[in-house]
Amino acid sequence: MLTLKCPYCGVQAEETELHAGGEAHLTRFGPDSSDDDFETYLFTRENPKGVHFERWRHSHGCGKWFHAARCTMTLEVFGTYPAQTTEPPQDIRDAITAKRPGWTWREFS
Amino acid sequence: MSEPVSALRRARYAGFVTVEEAGLQGMVQIRGDLSSDAFTSAVSDAAGVPMPGLREASLDGRNGLLWMSPDELMLLCPYPEADRAMARLQATLSDTHHLALNVSDARAMFTLQGNGVRDVLAKLAPVDMAPDAFRPGMLRRTRLAQVAAAFWLRSDTQAEVICFRSVAPYMMELLSTAARPGSAVGLHGG
Ligand SMILES: [Zn+2]
Numbered sequence: 381m382l383t384l385k386c387p388y389c390g391v392q393a394e395e396t397e398l399h400a401g402g403e404a405h406l407t408r409f410g411p412d413s414s415d416d417d418f419e420t421y422l423f424t425r426e427n428p429k430g431v432h433f434e435r436w437r438h439s440h441g442c443g444k445w446f447h448a449a450r451c452t453m454t455l456e457v458f459g460t461y462p463a464q465t466t467e468p469p470q471d472i473r474d475a476i477t478a479k480r481p482g483w484t485w486r487e488f489s
Numbered sequence: 490m491s492e493p494v495s496a497l498r499r500a501r502y503a504g505f506v507t508v509e510e511a512g513l514q515g516m517v518q519i520r521g522d523l524s525s526d527a528f529t530s531a532v533s534d535a536a537g538v539p540m541p542g543l544r545e546a547s548l549d550g551r552n553g554l555l556w557m558s559p560d561e562l563m564l565l566c567p568y569p570e571a572d573r574a575m576a577r578l579q580a581t582l583s584d585t586h587h588l589a590l591n592v593s594d595a596r597a598m599f600t601l602q603g604n605g606v607r608d609v610l611a612k613l614a615p616v617d618m619a620p621d622a623f624r625p626g627m628l629r630r631t632r633l634a635q636v637a638a639a640f641w642l643r644s645d646t647q648a649e650v651i652c653f654r655s656v657a658p659y660m661m662e663l664l665s666t667a668a669r670p671g672s673a674v675g676l677h678g679g
Contacts, residue, residue, distance in 0.1 A: 442630060
């Protein structure tokens with residue numbers, strides 16, 4: 381059972397109270413973007429065995445979207461953080477580095 | 490003018506906990522900036538109770554304020570007073586961004602009474618109901634089995650649950666089944 385702490389209401393929410401929202405930190409491309417950018421935005425996703433960044437919504441709680449950093453192999457959660465950011469905050473990166481030295485994910489490390 | 494009726498007209502079930510649909514209850518859903526003093530003092534004035542903290546229920550009899558999310562509160566009041574409370578709020582906040590909606594007829598409320606209220610809620614919600622983890626005055630917005638709900642404790646033997654009116658019959662059956670005599674788990678007393 382996956383348990384994530386909602387950074388907005390502080391609840392340790394287990395998975396059934398949450399809704400998975402796919403990969404985090406995507407740059408969105410819409411009308412007027414190039415076909416390549418739009419295709420990459422729409423279809424190209426990370427599928428790591430290990431460190432991963434995701435969006436989740438506390439759907440049966442406060443209703444807010446947030447981010448989670450976790451390990452897809454062990455389900456270990458490195459931390460959760462608010463949605464108002466385009467990249468993982470430093471404290472989250474440090475927490476991951478402490479457990480998975482040398483990790484990389486897209487352009488982040 | 491038609492006569493307002495609550496979802497289940499005070500349906501009642503006596504198990505090891507007594508479950509009752511609470512009848513008509515005024516509820517005003519409010520959204521705004523909870524860090525704004527102008528907003529919070531207007532809401533508190535309209536409700537007649539102090540502002541609740543994070544995941545708290547601030548209650549005084551039938552009046553109250555529930556912390557629903559970082560930008561949302563639920564005002565509780567006697568049913569006939571909901572429109573007045575909302576009008577008072579809107580008058581005070583005419584220059585402050587906010588949303589207020591009388592949802593009294595779109596929600597249902599249930600009361601649970603008995604030593605086993607923690608057991609009944611723990612059967613249905615993914616919430617730690619241990620006495621030192623969930624205390625009277627705290628509020629939890631979550632799910633009960635398959636439907637969204639919020640609940641709080643008035644005391645260690647009295648809980649209140651709110652949900653969408655459309656799922657009130659489901660909620661009544663759910664709570665009643667969880668409160669069936671002989672089905673007490675005894676994990677939290679009772
Ligand atoms: Zn939350």
